[in-house]
Amino acid sequence: MIPFAGSPLNRASEKRIDPEWVAAKRRDPSSLILPLWRLEPLLLGPDKSAGPLQLGFLRPEVADAIPGAAGPCIFLGLDGDTALFAQDVAQGAENPATIAPLAGLGHFRDARTAAQMVSIRDAAIIAQAKAMIDWHLRHGFCPRCGTPTRMMDAGYRRLCDNCNSEHFPRVDPVVIMLATHDDACLLGRGKIFPPGMFSALAGFMEPGETIEEAVRRELMEEASVRVGEVTYYATQPWPFPSSLMIGCFATAQSRDLKVDENELAEARWLERRLARELIEGKKVPGLSIPPPIAIAHHLIKAWALGER
Numbered sequence: 001m002i003p004f005a006g007s008p009l010n011r012a013s014e015k016r017i018d019p020e021w022v023a024a025k026r027r028d029p030s031s032l033i034l035p036l037w038r039l040e041p042l043l044l045g046p047d048k049s050a051g052p053l054q055l056g057f058l059r060p061e062v063a064d065a066i067p068g069a070a071g072p073c074i075f076l077g078l079d080g081d082t083a084l085f086a087q088d089v090a091q092g093a094e095n096p097a098t099i100a101p102l103a104g105l106g107h108f109r110d111a112r113t114a115a116q117m118v119s120i121r122d123a124a125i126i127a128q129a130k131a132m133i134d135w136h137l138r139h140g141f142c143p144r145c146g147t148p149t150r151m152m153d154a155g156y157r158r159l160c161d162n163c164n165s166e167h168f169p170r171v172d173p174v175v176i177m178l179a180t181h182d183d184a185c186l187l188g189r190g191k192i193f194p195p196g197m198f199s200a201l202a203g204f205m206e207p208g209e210t211i212e213e214a215v216r217r218e219l220m221e222e223a224s225v226r227v228g229e230v231t232y233y234a235t236q237p238w239p240f241p242s243s244l245m246i247g248c249f250a251t252a253q254s255r256d257l258k259v260d261e262n263e264l265a266e267a268r269w270l271e272r273r274l275a276r277e278l279i280e281g282k283k284v285p286g287l288s289i290p291p292p293i294a295i296a297h298h299l300i301k302a303w304a305l306g307e308r
């Protein structure tokens with residue numbers, strides 16, 4: 001399973017449109033609330049712990065006592081009969097983990113790090129909670145008329161009372177692709193990557209474009225690599241802030257390569273033998289690939305192990 005994918009929750013979209021049902025569940029003492037402070041989820045356990053840790057789901061009476069718990073509250077879904085919510089607690093000045101009622105209970109950790117310290121199901125919940133609260137905090141005004149909008153459907157819609165326009169949480173599709181040519185795959189090093197770190201090439205899709213067309217365009221723009229067949233592998237929610245990574249393989253027509261220096265620091269073809277060693281955790285001098293939290297790791301792994 002790819003991290004941030006595989007949520008276990010029933011989003012109950014037919015129930016969350018009923019404000020009375022949502023309000024009753026939010027008050028229900030058996031419901032569970034995940035606080036996020038500055039978009040960082042609460043983890044139970046001490047700050048220095050290396051994990052694995054549990055997400056800091058709290059009973060409503062505890063969550064409501066957190067100073068600063070006045071921001072957006074999002075319905076995440078049902079876990080069996082239990083309703084789960086995410087609550088923004090970043091409206092106060094202090095880190096709430098250091099004061100009552102959370103002092104000694106846990107700590108807030110950035111979503112990327114936290115996702116690597118919890119179970120795969122909890123990582124998927126982090127992706128949903130962080131992307132949703134982030135969207136509300138950045139989209140308080142109507143893009144058509146500038147009037148403040150209000151949250152509807154437990155967080156899955158905003159409504160402008162002035163011009164009646166509706167606004168929905170963003171998901172921004174990104175293609176990420178491993179171009180291959182016989183026994184080599186194409187990797188690039190972004191300008192902000194550490195030295196020696198290479199990954200699959202990626203880019204935002206544009207309006208009026210299919211996934212296959214975006215894959216071909218990005219490979220041509222960034223590396224002047226022309227590809228034939230494009231096949232889908234898997235997708236990954238990537239809540240930084242609201243992307244959906246669409247993982248693909250693409251068959252290159254040659255190994256000719258010309259890097260666009262505005263996009264990449266460098267690019268190279270990597271032999272399958274070396275890719276397999278990196279996936280197996282062996283040290284290859286001067287070369288590294290992204291960790292398993294990134295779908296690029298899984299693309300390289302599937303190809304290196306001959307699964308594609």
Ligand SMILES: [Zn+2]
Binds near residue numbers: 143144164165
């Ligand atoms: Zn409006």
